[in-house]
Amino acid sequence: MTDIITSSDAAAKLIDGKAAAAAVDAAAADGARQIEAALGRPPCLAVVLVGDDPASQVYVRNKGRRTEAAGMRSVEHRLPADVSQADVVALVQALNADDGVDGILVQLPLPAGLDETEVVQTIRPDKDVDGLTAQSAGALVLGAPGMRPCTPSGSVFLAKQALGDLTGKSVVVIGRSILVGKPAALLFLAENCTVTLAHSRTQDLPAVCRQADIVIAAVGRPNLVKGDWIKPGACVIDVGINRVEGEAGKSRLVGDVDFDQAIETAGFITPVPGGVGPMTIAMLLANTVAAAARRAKVSVPDSVKDVLPG
Ligand SMILES: NC(=O)C1=CN([C@@H]2O[C@H](COP(=O)(O)OP(=O)(O)OC[C@H]3O[C@@H](n4cnc5c(N)ncnc54)[C@H](OP(=O)(O)O)[C@@H]3O)[C@@H](O)[C@H]2O)C=CC1
Numbered sequence: 023m024t025d026i027i028t029s030s031d032a033a034a035k036l037i038d039g040k041a042a043a044a045a046v047d048a049a050a051a052d053g054a055r056q057i058e059a060a061l062g063r064p065p066c067l068a069v070v071l072v073g074d075d076p077a078s079q080v081y082v083r084n085k086g087r088r089t090e091a092a093g094m095r096s097v098e099h100r101l102p103a104d105v106s107q108a109d110v111v112a113l114v115q116a117l118n119a120d121d122g123v124d125g126i127l128v129q130l131p132l133p134a135g136l137d138e139t140e141v142v143q144t145i146r147p148d149k150d151v152d153g154l155t156a157q158s159a160g161a162l163v164l165g166a167p168g169m170r171p172c173t174p175s176g177s178v179f180l181a182k183q184a185l186g187d188l189t190g191k192s193v194v195v196i197g198r199s200i201l202v203g204k205p206a207a208l209l210f211l212a213e214n215c216t217v218t219l220a221h222s223r224t225q226d227l228p229a230v231c232r233q234a235d236i237v238i239a240a241v242g243r244p245n246l247v248k249g250d251w252i253k254p255g256a257c258v259i260d261v262g263i264n265r266v267e268g269e270a271g272k273s274r275l276v277g278d279v280d281f282d283q284a285i286e287t288a289g290f291i292t293p294v295p296g297g298v299g300p301m302t303i304a305m306l307l308a309n310t311v312a313a314a315a316r317r318a319k320v321s322v323p324d325s326v327k328d329v330l331p332g
């Protein structure tokens with residue numbers, strides 16, 4: 023297996039999200055084989071993509087490819103951007119009722135005019151592999167069993183690869199979205215971290231960040247987090263995926279952290295691309311295997327239990 027933590031020419035070690043995702047994909051593939059042996063069919067993930075946002079299409083394509091590579095079934099449903107609310111809800115209801123579907127992911131954001139909350143709330147909680155329904159969110163708050171959101175789960179996994187047990191670490195999460203920041207704060211709390219949840223109204227964000235043993239940047243602002251915001255030796259998990267103008271008119275992906283600066287002070291850092299992004303898909307696969315197991319009333323394979331957060 024490739025090393026997940028590798029050294030760089032600068033101070034920080036790199037956390038290789040691709041290598042970590044390959045390990046989690048392998049665990050999911052192992053689990054998928056066990057499910058197929060028990061059920062006579064592999065776990066199945068349905069992805070709903072509304073509109074033609076090019077970035078979303080790339081994610082959906084990556085998800086489809088990795089799902090099949092892990093020996094699972096992937097079904098994509100594409101709807102036009104001008105689809106009605108009722109038609110999106112009806113599709114989710116049909117997927118809820120389809121016994122051959124174990125997991126449902128509705129790609130966010132939905133085009134303007136559609137009620138995202140209603141669509142997400144339509145997903146049956148036992149198929150909510152994105153962990154975004156009120157039932158999943160409630161279970162996370164209560165510390166009860168349930169599906170955890172994929173990007174925050176991936177962020178915890180990578181921080182553990184770098185630091186081991188996270189008990190007592192101070193964590194600053196920047197961004198409080200339902201998809202990333204808020205559940206990330208709760209997952210790190212569940213790891214016994216001391217968590218600060220920062221956002222656009224936070225006062226003196228650089229000073230808040232400098233207290234952190236672990237910084238989670240989930241803002242959507244290219245290079246917002248500067249090198250001198252990072253406590254020497256801290257672990258930096260960059261969730262941001264921002265497309266910016268690169269050389270020769272070509273676009274490239276950057277995170278929310280000024281990587282070239284932060285790598286000089288941090289102890290560990292995730293790159294973009296090749297950091298949290300690949301882990302998000304890996305956790306989605308793991309959640310899909312777990313959902314298939316629970317629905318079939320067989321035990322969740324140990325390989326999958328081991329990679330998911332508590
Ligand atoms: N790697 C992956 O798999 C994934 C990556 N992403 C990426 O992560 C980033 C965040 O996504 P998402 O959470 O959906 O984004 P949202 O736009 O929903 O949320 C952004 C959050 O950042 C806060 N914020 C905005 N500007 C600042 C600022 N200047 N200082 C401090 N906080 C600020 C906002 O605060 P307020 O609430 O006060 O407005 C808000 O809470 C994006 O780049 C997205 O592409 C998202 C999902 C998965």
Ligand SMILES: Nc1nc(=O)c2c([nH]1)NC[C@@H]1CN(c3ccc(C(=O)N[C@@H](CCC(=O)O)C(=O)O)cc3)C=[N+]21
Pocket residue numbers: 080081084127128129130131152172173263275294295296297298299300302303
């Ligand atoms: N309901 C819902 N759940 C999500 O989890 C969700 C969503 N909606 N909407 C959009 C965001 C974004 N997201 C990414 C997933 C994988 C990569 C990924 O694989 N990135 C790779 C490659 C990126 C590339 O090169 O295009 C990388 O960072 O290395 C990125 C981003 C999931 N999201």
